[in-house]
Amino acid sequence: MLRWLIAILTLANLLMFALVHGMFGPLPAAGAREPQHLMQQVRPETLTMRPLHPEEAADQPQVGGPAPGAKVQTSPLGK
Template identity: 75%
Template sequence: MLRWLIALLILANLLMFAVARGMVGPLPAAGAREPHHLLQQVHPEALNTRPIHPEEAFDQPRVGGPAPAANVQSTPLGQ
């Protein structure tokens, strides 16, 4: 019984080796399966960058500076 199991596992490994090497045909991921995605790619030459002005950067963290104070209002609890 164990001999048949080992023989079956060896055959399965040989089959997967043949598939991985492309002996039974190309792998599905080898070709362009979705060519319409190539038309939707972002072209880096068309992107423009601009600096952020201080009024636009209110929620941006400042590296190396002090931590911003939290804008929290508190009132004493009533008992």
């Protein structure tokens, strides 16, 4: 029983080795994805980047900072 398991795992490893090294053709992620989108860009040189000002970045999470508190109004329950 254990011999069959070892044989199946060995064959699976050899198959994956062959797949990764391109014996069945190139992997789908090997080439450029959807290169037609690059050709459809209209004047890409006009795109500019600018930093966010603090008032614009209010909803942006800060990596490593504390989690923002929920904006919920609370009131005591009536008796």
